[in-house]
Amino acid sequence: MKTPFVKCVAAILSKDLRAEIRARELVSVMALFSLLSVLVFSFALELDRGAREEAVSGVLWVTLIFASLLGFNRSMAQEREQGNLDSMLLAPVSRAAIYVGKLLGNFIFTLIVGLVMLPLMTVLYGLDLLDGWVILTMVVGIFGFASIGTLLATMTVQTRAREALLPIAMLPIVLPFLLTAARATKGILSGAPAAEWQGPLGMLGAICVIYLALCLLLYEYVLEE
Amino acid sequence: MLMKTAITVLALAFALLTNVVTLAQDGEEPRAPYFQSRAFNVPILAGWDDQSGESFAQFHLAEAQATIRTTTRAERDPIAAAEAELAMLTSLRAPPPSYSGKVNLADGTWHVLVYDLEEETTASVMARVAADRVAVISFIERDPAARTAVLTLARSDGSHEVASREMIFAADTLAATAPSDLLQEESVTLPSGEWAVYAGEGMTVMGLVFGNDSYVALQQGEQGDLAALADAYNRTLLGFFITPDNRHYLALALAVVFVILGALVGSLFWRERGLRKDLTVLEELARAEE
Amino acid sequence: MADKAKSLPGELRIEGPPQPRALRLLTVVTVLGFAATLVLGLGLAGVDIQQGEIQRIFYIHMPSFFGAFTAFGLTVAGGLLYLARKSEKWDRIALAGVEVGLAFSLINLLTGAIWARPIWNTWWTWDPRLTSAAIMCLTYAAYLMLRAGIEDAGRRRAFMSVYGILAFVTVLITLFIIRIVPETIHPMIVGASPQKAQGSFEATSGVVIALIPSLLLWLTLMPITIIWHRVRLEERMEALHRLKMQALSE
Numbered sequence: 001m002k003t004p005f006v007k008c009v010a011a012i013l014s015k016d017l018r019a020e021i022r023a024r025e026l027v028s029v030m031a032l033f034s035l036l037s038v039l040v041f042s043f044a045l046e047l048d049r050g051a052r053e054e055a056v057s058g059v060l061w062v063t064l065i066f067a068s069l070l071g072f073n074r075s076m077a078q079e080r081e082q083g084n085l086d087s088m089l090l091a092p093v094s095r096a097a098i099y100v101g102k103l104l105g106n107f108i109f110t111l112i113v114g115l116v117m118l119p120l121m122t123v124l125y126g127l128d129l130l131d132g133w134v135i136l137t138m139v140v141g142i143f144g145f146a147s148i149g150t151l152l153a154t155m156t157v158q159t160r161a162r163e164a165l166l167p168i169a170m171l172p173i174v175l176p177f178l179l180t181a182a183r184a185t186k187g188i189l190s191g192a193p194a195a196e197w198q199g200p201l202g203m204l205g206a207i208c209v210i211y212l213a214l215c216l217l218l219y220e221y222v223l224e225e
Numbered sequence: 226m227l228m229k230t231a232i233t234v235l236a237l238a239f240a241l242l243t244n245v246v247t248l249a250q251d252g253e254e255p256r257a258p259y260f261q262s263r264a265f266n267v268p269i270l271a272g273w274d275d276q277s278g279e280s281f282a283q284f285h286l287a288e289a290q291a292t293i294r295t296t297t298r299a300e301r302d303p304i305a306a307a308e309a310e311l312a313m314l315t316s317l318r319a320p321p322p323s324y325s326g327k328v329n330l331a332d333g334t335w336h337v338l339v340y341d342l343e344e345e346t347t348a349s350v351m352a353r354v355a356a357d358r359v360a361v362i363s364f365i366e367r368d369p370a371a372r373t374a375v376l377t378l379a380r381s382d383g384s385h386e387v388a389s390r391e392m393i394f395a396a397d398t399l400a401a402t403a404p405s406d407l408l409q410e411e412s413v414t415l416p417s418g419e420w421a422v423y424a425g426e427g428m429t430v431m432g433l434v435f436g437n438d439s440y441v442a443l444q445q446g447e448q449g450d451l452a453a454l455a456d457a458y459n460r461t462l463l464g465f466f467i468t469p470d471n472r473h474y475l476a477l478a479l480a481v482v483f484v485i486l487g488a489l490v491g492s493l494f495w496r497e498r499g500l501r502k503d504l505t506v507l508e509e510l511a512r513a514e515e
Numbered sequence: 516m517a518d519k520a521k522s523l524p525g526e527l528r529i530e531g532p533p534q535p536r537a538l539r540l541l542t543v544v545t546v547l548g549f550a551a552t553l554v555l556g557l558g559l560a561g562v563d564i565q566q567g568e569i570q571r572i573f574y575i576h577m578p579s580f581f582g583a584f585t586a587f588g589l590t591v592a593g594g595l596l597y598l599a600r601k602s603e604k605w606d607r608i609a610l611a612g613v614e615v616g617l618a619f620s621l622i623n624l625l626t627g628a629i630w631a632r633p634i635w636n637t638w639w640t641w642d643p644r645l646t647s648a649a650i651m652c653l654t655y656a657a658y659l660m661l662r663a664g665i666e667d668a669g670r671r672r673a674f675m676s677v678y679g680i681l682a683f684v685t686v687l688i689t690l691f692i693i694r695i696v697p698e699t700i701h702p703m704i705v706g707a708s709p710q711k712a713q714g715s716f717e718a719t720s721g722v723v724i725a726l727i728p729s730l731l732l733w734l735t736l737m738p739i740t741i742i743w744h745r746v747r748l749e750e751r752m753e754a755l756h757r758l759k760m761q762a763l764s765e
Contacts, residue, residue, distance in 0.1 A: 148681075155674045159665045169661045172654040173681060176688060179646065210684055218677045221598050224670070259564065266564050468562065471569040471633040478572040478629040479557075482579075482622050489618040493744055497531075500751055504529045507758060 005100075008093040012101025013108075016075070020109065026074055030067040030113045037063040038121060052125050057185035060121060060129075061178050064138075065145060065171070068110045072149040073166050075106055076157040085223070095220035099150060103215075107146040114138045133188045137201055141181035144208040148173050151215040155222045173211075180204040259464075264297045265360055268464040270457050286457070289450050290367040293461055297360050303336040303352035306359035311350065314365060317342045324399050328377050330438060332466065337376050339399060345369040349376055349458070355467055362465060364458045370447035374399055375458045378439045389421060392432040392441045399443050400428055415456040417463060431455050435463065526754035531747075538743055545732070545740040552578075552729040560725035569633050572626050574725050578733035579622040580648075584686060586616030586738040587655070591683045594676035603753070604746070606672040609679050610662070611745035615738050617655045624648055635700070643692050644701040651685040658682055 003011075020026055041059045045051065079085050079102075088098055115138075118129045149170055156165040180200040187197025258269045260282040269275065270293065273284035281296035294314065300306035308319045324339040335353040342348060349364040366373040376399070378391050393407055407423040407430060414420075423430040429451050433440040440462070442455030525532025556574030563570035593609030596602070627645070628638045639645065658678055665671040 151677070151681075155677070156661075158670060158674075159667075161664045165661060165664045168657050168664075169678065172650060172657045173685070175650045175653070176647070176685065207684070207688070211681070214681055214684070218598075218680060221673050221677050224673060261564050466565070468564045469567040469569075469633060471567045474629050474633050475568045475571055478569070478575075478626045481625045481629065482575055485618050485622050485625070489615065489741065493741075493748055496748055496752070500748070500755055501529050503755055503759075504527065507755075507762070508529070510762075 003091070003093050003097075005094060005097045008097035009101045009104065012088075012098060013104045016102070016105035017108070019078075020105075025078075026071050026109050027112055029074065030071045030109065031116055033070055034063050034067045034113055034117050035120065037066065038117065038124060042124060049126065053127060053190060054186075056121065056125050056127055056129070057182045057189060060117065060185065061141070061182045063117065064110070064114055064142065065174060065178060067113055068106070068142070068145045068149055069167055069170060071109055071113075072106055072146070072153040072170075073157070073163050075102070075109070076150075076153040077162065080157050089223060095223050096216050098223065099154075099216060099219040102154070103146050103150045106150050107143050110142045110146060111139065114142055127189060129189065131188060133197075133201075134185055137181055137184045137188065137204065140201070140204050140208055141177055144177040144181075144204065144211060145174055147208070147212045147215050148177075151219055151222060154219070158222075176207050177204060180207065260295075261468075263468070264358065265295060265355070265465060265467050267295045267362075267461050270460065273457065284457070286450075286453070289373075289454055291373070291454055292365045292367075293363070293458055294365070295360070295362045295461060295465065297355060297358040300359055301354075303354060303359050303361075304338065306361050307336065307338050307350040307352045307363070310352075310361045310363055311340060311342070311348050311365075314363065315342055315344075315346055315348070317344065317346065319348075324374070324376060324395070326376070326378070328438060330377070331436075335377065337378075339374045339376055341372070345372070347372050347374050349374045351377060351462065356470070360465070360467070362461060364454075366454070368447075368449075371449060372445040373443070373451065373454055375440070375442045375455060377462065378441060389423075389432060392421075392430060392439055393423065395441050396423070396428070396430040396443050400445060413452055415452060417456050417459040420452070420455065433459060435459075524754065526751040527758060531751055534747075538740075538747075541736065541740045541743065545736040548728070548732045548736055552725075552732050555728060556725045560721045566634060569630055571725075572630050573722075574729045575733075576623060576626040576630060577726070578729045579619045579626065580689075581730060582733035582738050583616040583619035583623060583651075584690070585734055586612045586619060586742065587679075587683055587686050588612075589738070589742060590616065590679040594679040597672060597676045603672065604750075606676065607746045607749040607753075608742065609676060610749060611742040612738075613655050613658050613679065614745060615741045617652065617659070619733070619738065620648065620652050620655070624652060640700070642700050644689065647685065647689040647692050651682075651689050654682045654685045 038059060041055075041063070045055060045059075079088075115135070118134070118138075121127070122129045149166075152169045152173070153166055156162055156169060159165055180203045183200040184197045184204060187200070259266050260269050260277055262280060262282075264280065265282075267282050269282075270284040273286050273293070276283040276285055276292075281294060283292065283294040285292045292314070294310075296310070298306040298310060300309055304325075311317070311319050319340050319342065322338045323341050324337070326337045328335050328337055333353045333355070335351045338350045338352070340348045340350070345367065347366045350361060351363075352359055352361045354360075364375050376395060378395055389409075396407065407425040407428075410422040410424050412419050412421045413431075418433050418435055420431045420433045423432070427445055429444045431442045431451060433455070440455070440459050442451055442458070444451040444454075552574065556571050560571065560574070562568060590609045590612035593605045593607075593612060597605035597609065627648075631640070632638050658675065661678060662671060662675050665674055
């Protein structure tokens with residue numbers, strides 16, 4: 001008898017959420033990293049207003065990707081260190097449910113960091129990033145990162161080199177997300193006509209769906225005892 | 226399973242190929258035939274007598290006694306090349322040009338010259354430096370009853386009014402009259418584009434605006450086939466281009482292809498050699514143990 | 516002693532197992548075919564009067580992408596079959612597919628850059644299709660790095676099968692991006708070129724005569740022959756590795 005899919009997803013998700021509320025380990029590390037990254041970028045690029053408008057979406061998405069790398073690695077490493085992976089494998093649950101549970105957790109934590117970054121960058125860069133379309137792009141983009149990242153982190157955490165391998169595996173595969181999301185965000189922020197940024201946004205959604213479907217199908221093969 | 230993969234690959238290959246083939250059939254639209262040479266390419270003028278040789282394209286229209294000739298010359302100076310070309314073509318000595326100017330077209334700076342030669346001959350010449358030679362496109366009209374000239378003007382601000390004003394100004398310069406009262410007539414559409422027509426006393430002027438440039442043709446005396454002449458000259462001019470010489474890039478690209486394929490195949494050999502070395506060592510060890 | 520050498524499996528003999536006749540034949544046909552397509556493309560097809568001689572590189576540029584497509588497609592097939600059957604031979608095909616496909620896509624990328632220099636007046640531009648082709652190369656380079664980083668052989672095979680399947684999405688994006696993002700300046704030979712395409716040329720009969728054999732060769736014989744050789748090498752390398760492990764544990 002397998003535990004129903006939704007119940008299982010909810011159980012894994014609530015476990016992750018409760019652990020995070022207690023320890024506040026993931027979100028705080030990711031948020032701190034993002035803050036530092038945004039500051040480092042603004043010092044390194046010494047931006048005037050025009051250049052800031054050009055660069056802000058790039059800074060936002062690069063920061064988000066690196067923060068999420070940090071988060072996904074940490075989240076899977078915790079599972080492994082505490083032996084959760086092995087016990088979940090023993091439990092009568094489908095692998096896809098484990099995947100969706102972990103994916104939702106990773107997605108929510110990264111999204112929180114993203115949503116914190118928006119007002120922060122609005123203040124630091126003097127540009128209004130709190131726009132409905134920007135937030136939508138962020139939700140879709142982060143969901144895309146998380147769907148790839150959860151699968152790849154599950155893979156790399158089972159190797160000896162662990163933390164080092166996730167960026168190598170993940171960065172090239174998420175580049176399409178990064179490019180489309182950054183282009184859409186840039187278009188929205190510069191006030192370009194909708195037709196100009198809806199293309200990249202639609203493409204972002206399409207890639208997101210393709211990768212999600214593939215990851216759902218393939219997850220069972222990266223979780224093997 | 227292997228069969229299935231093979232079938233899929235073959236089906237894909239087939240789909241691609243049919244795509245390419247149908248496209249190739251669609252793609253072969255009737256296109257103006259070209260005179261092609263290493264040095265330059267120009268459209269072949271239909272209805273004109275083709276007198277082209279190996280290194281020059283020459284077309285003659287008997288009823289207008291007009292010749293359009295394109296070639297490249299070894300003279301370094303465009304004006305010298307133009308005059309040498311005329312001397313060769315007409316065996317007449319070129320007087321100072323009646324009109325002389327320069328225009329910047331997409332492919333370079335052209336010298337625009339109009340000469341009134343003896344024996345009722347008018348020559349309009351465009352010349353530009355092309356690599357180590359000079360490309361010359363000449364239009365020669367020998368009709369004693371008419372004087373026909375064609376020239377190219379670059380206009381700066383892109384408006385039709387400025388263009389037509391410049392055309393009229395150029396026409397006045399050519400016709401050597403005071404500011405004329407040319408009247409605009411209906412425009413005509415020719416293969417090279419839509420031409421505006423102006424008529425004055427004993428004179429017809431036609432103008433074409435193409436991109437940022439305007440083209441003017443003028444005919445004095447007996448009015449005849451100005452439209453056909455202007456159209457033919459401008460098709461030659463607009464269709465003129467030099468095939469770029471990029472053999473070095475092709476050689477570079479081929480070198481890259483061979484280096485990468487060589488590295489791929491070479492790495493197989495290299496790893497095979499390492500493997501054999503290891504096996505030899507292992508065999509020797511095994512023999513030593515016995 | 517002599518008997519023992521004979522009793523060794525073919526992979527562990529120094530000269531290796533004898534090559535199947537089909538492979539020898541395939542190798543000869545591929546080499547001759549490659550030479551023939553070069554003759555067709557560099558000799559028999561006419562010069563493109565608009566672009567000049569450099570246009571001839573197209574007879575390698577586009578087919579090499581499709582060669583990479585076949586090779587990466589074999590990686591996907593190998594990965595799926597490995598996950599389904601757990602037989603190592605499928606994983607070897609997947610690995611060989613990545614190595615060959617990566618080399619072919621590098622050829623595609625570099626010949627494209629060299630073509631672009633005289634035609635677009637730049638070696639590289641961040642055009643959607645060029646960008647996605649570069650991402651594709653990086654993804655498969657990451658495959659090889661990642662593969663080297665996983666020690667456990669069983670895990671390595673399973674993980675790399677998954678990664679090989681995921682990576683193929685970048686190939687499909689590169690193939691279809693012209694239809695998705697039509698603002699590319701990359702010319703399209705199959706179907707109508709986008710409005711902004713720069714450097715397209717007519718697919719005349721001469722072009723087709725030179726292109727089709729080359730496309731066929733790169734789509735089938737080139738990747739399959741090299742992958743076959745690579746798979747045989749991998750078999751021997753794995754056998755040697757096992758032998759070494761055995762020797763160490765004794």
